[in-house]
Amino acid sequence: MTIMKRGLLSAAVALAMAGTAFSGPALAAGKLTLSSSQDPGSWDPVDTFLVAWAAVSTNIFDGLTYRGPDMELVPGLAESWEELDEGKRIRFTLRQNVAFHNGEPFNAEAVKYTFDRLLGEEGAKGPQRSNYIAIESVEVIDEYTVDMKLTTPDPVLLTKLAGYGAMIVPPKYIEEKGEDFFNLNPVGTGAFKFVSYEPKVGIKLEANADYWGGAPKLSELEYRFITEPATAVAELQAGRVDIVIPPIIPIGMIPVIEADDNLEIVSVPGPTVDALRFNTRDGITADPRVRKAIIMAVDRKTIVESILAGQGAEIATFQSALSFGHDPELAPLPYDPEAAKALLAEAGVAAGSPLQIDIRGNDATMNEVAQVVASFLQMVGLNATIQPYETNVLLNDIIPQGKTGAMFQQKWGGWTFDYDNTAYSMYHSGEKWNPYETDETLDEMLESQRPLTDRAERERILKEIGAYIADRALELPLYNSNAIYGVSKRVQNFVAAPDNRLKLTDVTVE
Structure with a gap:
């Protein structure tokens, strides 16, 4: 029987997102393999609009805000914010003691760099800038406080800051390595760190034991880019893939997955x-x-x-x-x-x-x-x-x-x-x-x-x-x-995201 679920943030994720930074790393174990139908081609947040990018990069990058499967907006890299000047200025208080995967500190300068870049020449090359044109400038108040000045109020801006082009990027890393290198070797503050990327084949990530929101319970993530639906389902049946991410599963293959005692269909109403x-x-x-x-x-x-x-x-x-x-x-x-x-x-x-x-x-x-x-x-x-x-x-x-x-x-x-x-x-x-x-x-x-x-x-x-x-x-x-996931029953604590933006911090495998 098809399982219909409405995604809810686990208590652990909600606490981590809304509360203080995690006090220490925990030992992660287990590898999760996911099938995605598309290779985004670049991992730079300003370069993409693709859901396939977000399905992976939600685990690499963080935004100032975060919206989970329950659709509730909670703090991300910003611990809090307040609207000033009748909505034309937003002051963000940033989370402290957070580092990018390369060891570079996260701070107000990183936030300013991210939005200067998004709204500048580099952002102009991609599809994301038009979502953020209400932002006039980002000004550093102190090391962990920024003001975002708006040309006009944007009622959807806080939600936009939870995804895609607004993901916070490391200034020194990009300036030292260059844009082309960053496209293929992403660095963020997220729960998993980049390991390797083979175009048209897949991307591998490893746990960030020092993640501010709590160390992942998995040690590795591998995303395989499988464009053929029948192949993706066959790999799921063979146990070489643990989760098939929407939208690739054809309706006609749902009974095939449901008939397998080791698999299940998880289907949630979504925005697509x-x-x-x-x-x-x-x-x-x-x-x-x-x-x-x-x-x-x-x-x-x-x-x-x-x-x-x-x-x-x-x-x-x-x-x-x-x-x-x-x-x-x-x-x-x-x-x-x-x-x-x-x-x-x-x-x-x-x-x-x-x-x-x-x-x-x-x-x-x-x-x-x-x-x-x-x-x-x-x-x-x-x-x-x-x-x-x-x-x-x-x-x-x-x-x-x-x-x-x-x-x-x-x-x-x-x-x-x-x-x-x-x-x-x-x-x-x-x-x-x-x-x-x-x-x-x-x-x-x-x-x-x-x-x-x-x-x-x-x-x-x-x-x-x-x-x-x-x-x-x-x-x-x-x-x-609906967003239709094919999932191995060895996967535990999986919460299906309506928008494919899977945050896999709490997932385990048997």
Whole structure:
């Protein structure tokens, strides 16, 4: 039977995060091997947006704040903080007696360096800087106090500081070794230290016995990059992998794992949503009538029930029900193939018109979903073909450069659980994930909600943004999927994270 869990921080982790530094190292034992479907290619926090990066690097790096599987925000490298000047300045009191893995001390200068770098030339090369543009500067008050000055209040900033680009990095190490070296040899303050990295193969970590939050109970972590779902499951069955990290397990393989007495499925509702977004610049999908026709031609409810086997939910906008800004009253366009045919005829689309759907080649579930979508589109007179790409190629070249077909897969974690993080990245002019649209009205709406401290007003605008995007039919919203882990029963104290950000300090193996 599939185990449905809502992640909760263990008492030990919560105490360590919210309390004082650990008093001494403990002897760690045991190796845990995890399968991840993607090699991020760089371990620098400013270089990435990938959930696959966070699944590993949550154990290497720390932020000023920390958000665990229970979604509660607690102290990280900052012991406390207070908002000043009506939210335009945040003062952080930093944790003392913390060292980076290379022995370099963590202090206020490291925090300032991290954000100067993120907001400077190096950060400009990656996708993370736009999440932190509310930060004007970081000023050192004393060795363990910093002030973060904001151009405008950012209601999501404290959550953003718990992940990705805001992870604190070692100034001297980076300056001495260089950016390229740091990309491949990461150093943080986290519970595990970097050992080795082989591109496309895996990364190995060892326990940081001096971790401020308490020494890990494991001695080693190994992440293997296994792109083929069947291979990942086979390695789990053979005992060469202990945990398969989402989203690689196909729905059809869940019964195989459940049938093995040594394995279990751990499934938790998460933020990840899937959509087929439209090329709104070229071809027939430049016409909003065609886009709406395509949406109405596809029976999304059947896809969720049949292909996902209920491991997800239909969505009306590109966000989960857990997202701040989600509007439960906004219904998706109905499945109505006759109305779809009428709209296509009104738009002058000829029967048999070709349409290409670009997807991640190693996403077995989406491969199946895309085939079903193509069948639905054929029934209304469109000839859809599927073009699979290697994931990094699709994400780093095809989509950002505006070289997609008529439709392209977008999978988004929405790790802040706030619609702004998704909507600004997907729809604001000039953003990496928006290669086709320039919409001044939408830009103004997106910008207007960012500085608001009135939670209700901000939620109202986010709902309006969702409705506006749905009306313009910028994507075919498909589903919000559960985070599905395959886990060996030799693994103890494992807590599944909805956003794949697994902190493995308390895990043991039998």
